[in-house]
Amino acid sequence: MATVSRVVNGNPNVKPITRKKVMNAIERLGYRPNAVARGLASKKTTTVGVIIPDISSLFFSELARGIEDIATMYKYNIILCNSDHRLEKELQLINTLLEKQVDGLLFMGAEVKEEHLQALATASIPTVLAATRDPESKLPSVTIDHFQAAYDATMALVKRGHRRIAMITAPMNYPLEGFVRFEGYKQALADSNIPFAEELVVNGTYRYDSGLDGMKQFLALENPPTAVFAASDEMAIGAIHAVQDAGKSVPGDVEVIGHDNIRLAEMVRPRLTTVVQPMYDIGAVAMRLLTKYMNKEQVEDHIVLLQHRIENRESTSFLDEEDE
């Protein structure tokens, strides 16, 4: 048994001849090692827990794919759990995953609270945040610079000469995606000497409908915006349709810029100009980072910021490179 274990695990202290004999026996008997027993004995399960708000969302499923690809590369499996952004479910999932002795944890969710940190502290397994951060940056995380991204998006509209720039925000109780992006928007306005106008902001839910409704609300204004920055692509597309439904054109009458660059952005007309957030890469890098922690490798940067950029498509007007 011990020798079989060594063979299976590639331990070098086995004579090649013995190794071959064992291999043959394994083949002949159809022996399949029991990962659970192995996990108990070795205290390693080669499994990581992934807590994700909603796998059916275009954003998170892309992220999950990045996670899974890298996990596979490093021979880990993934236990995937949907949290629906509900705190209580998140905490319960952390607990369940710890019970299952996962080697590491990947957490996605809008907000990381003290409760999360406490729950995680009850076991000392490596945890990485993907597409989110905790307030005090205690946990390693992989994100983009949301403030800068929103700032850049707004600025892109300013550069096109707009003064009436609206924003459809993400839910404002999401610190990073809601609040910080909104701050970026405001800062860009301030830096451009454009007065902030309350009526040019609506709070969205991330969903298509809220973009549609938000834009309708803007269009009903006596002095409607000429450009809109939406905090998600779905909302941006909703906004475009609201404009079109009103008999106006994008980008002719209103220019629209979205956020994330989900695949959808290329599959609508006009195609959507958007802030590209590298979802796949965030997942992949987060998982890679996690493997380092699980291997107890030294890590230089706990907080990694990935690059964002603006992909110009037809929902905004053409702008000469030099103007940017």
Place this chain on the structure above:
Amino acid sequence: MATVSRVVNGNPNVKPITRKKVMNAIERLGYRPNAVARGLASKKTTTVGVIIPDISSLFFSELARGIEDIATMYKYNIILCNSDHRLEKELQLINTLLEKQVDGLLFMGAEVKEEHLQALATASIPTVLAATRDPESKLPSVTIDHFQAAYDATMALVKRGHRRIAMITAPMNYPLEGFVRFEGYKQALADSNIPFAEELVVNGTYRYDSGLDGMKQFLALENPPTAVFAASDEMAIGAIHAVQDAGKSVPGDVEVIGHDNIRLAEMVRPRLTTVVQPMYDIGAVAMRLLTKYMNKEQVEDHIVLLQHRIENRESTSFLDEEDE
């Protein structure tokens, strides 16, 4: 220890007083049961393996959500693996999941071959196919009637008076989604005395681009189709855009019907008429079925066919109810 086990598992052979004492101790010591050890001893892991072609696809991520919701409901966790439709990877994943001692397996993939059945036979754990079937229907499965769905979609176009009806198929090496749907299309033509025309069929890849390209090809015909049935919504949307890019209108010049009803179908203009395949339900029902097998409950129907229907939106012309 034995008593603790009984308390944790809700075994009734424990005096209430003892139970309370144990509970207190658990609380006080922050004891967390080790699911791996439990799995070894009980031979149950409360984990099921899910093999899915690509979680980042709109179709499968919706399905996965259905699976996960029901799994959670029955206290199972999910190990999720992407196969990319690659046979070798599928087989390897089956093996890995069996090593991990999953209690059941949920398989998605275009084709189920003899190799799959053999790999599964090496361990006798319940397996359910979701959105696919094996040729001899040996394994339990949850799908819709693909032949009928394609037939209905084509007929819907026939009823609108079309005689030049094109089809953009799914990959033809996918038996169910490719071949069977194509058969449904042909049968509908035959039943309507419409001659089958080779040039009105292109093989798609499921992707947006292949719909776009396929439609371009049709439009270049000297006698182009007046209606198109695409085997996926993405391709249908691609087709619509090809029509629009050619300066024609949908549904004015060409009517388009898609397949699946992914969320995207409602987020384009014109909104897409499509065959709704209840992805979430397929996942949910498949998982529910699997729980029955895992509990060794008696199951009446191994093969379950879910209902499909056609959702009429603006990519097809209005048709009086009575005509249908």
Place this chain on the structure above:
DNA sequence: CCCAACGTTGCAACCGTTTTCTCTAGCTAT
């Protein structure tokens, strides 16, 4: 030629539960 060192193998303890079986104490029935 002998002994030390090394490479290889097997033994046995251990991982943290579940589960069966045994044992004890307290009851009931006679």
Place this chain on the structure above:
DNA sequence: ATAGCTAGAGAAAACGGTTGCAACGTTGGG
């Protein structure tokens, strides 16, 4: 009062591996 039960709790044997350590046979150097 005593035999017979029963409920509850503990002891111990799995579960199927990993791993430290002892034992063993070789080999090479002195």
